Each structure stands twice: as C-alpha cells, then as structure tokens.
Amino acid sequence: MRLLTGISIASLIVSIAAVVFVLGLYEELDKSGSESRENNSLACAELLAISGSITFPEEKGTRFDYDKAVDNYHTTIKKVDADRKKLGC
Known part of the structure; x- marks a missing residue:
C-alpha cells in the first residue's frame, strides 16, 4: 500500500513538472514571437x-x-x- 502511494505521489510530481516545463516553453515562444x-x-x-x-x-x-x-x-x-x-x- 505504501509503495502504491509512493508511486502515485512520484507520478503526480512528474506530471506537475512536465506541465510547468511546457508552460515555460509556451511563454518563451510568446516572448520571442514566432516570427520577428x-x-x-x-x-x-x-x-x-x-x-x-x-x-x-x-x-x-x-x-x-x-x-x-x-x-x-x-x-x-x-x-x-x-x-x-x-x-x-
């Protein structure tokens, strides 16, 4: 049971990190513009x-x-x- 809880928490942290990374990429693209x-x-x-x-x-x-x-x-x-x-x- 503790193993499943640990795996769930780890996957939640990885998912949140992935979302933050993707949002950061979108913001960086928005700053630079697709075409200068x-x-x-x-x-x-x-x-x-x-x-x-x-x-x-x-x-x-x-x-x-x-x-x-x-x-x-x-x-x-x-x-x-x-x-x-x-x-x-």
Whole structure:
C-alpha cells in the first residue's frame, strides 16, 4: 500500500513538472514571437499576394447579395491593411 502511494505521489510530481516545463516553453515562444519583426518578408509577400487576389464583386444577382459582397470586400481589405501595418510592410 505504501509503495502504491509512493508511486502515485512520484507520478503526480512528474506530471506537475512536465506541465510547468511546457508552460515555460509556451511563454518563451510568446516572448520571442514566432516570427520577428525584422524577418517578416514571407508574411509581407503573402499579404501582398492576398491583396492582389481580392477582386471587387460584379453586380450579378440581387441587390442584397451585391451589397453584402461589397461589405465583405471592404472588410477583407481593411484586415489585410491592418496586418500589413502591424508587420511593417
């Protein structure tokens, strides 16, 4: 019985240590960032490609569909511009 209690306590301590270690790794990654501001050329190129592929909707179908498509177009452009500004592109 004492052996089982000892094993249980040891496994609990190991589990807690593993969780603390993983949380420390996540915090370290969050501090350094997945991509530094100086080396964001790939992200800027992707945003540039996305902004070039967004097309203004054609006026086909109902007026409601067209208005919704125009709103989505402007929202997407704003999001891309905000990301470009955040990355310094």
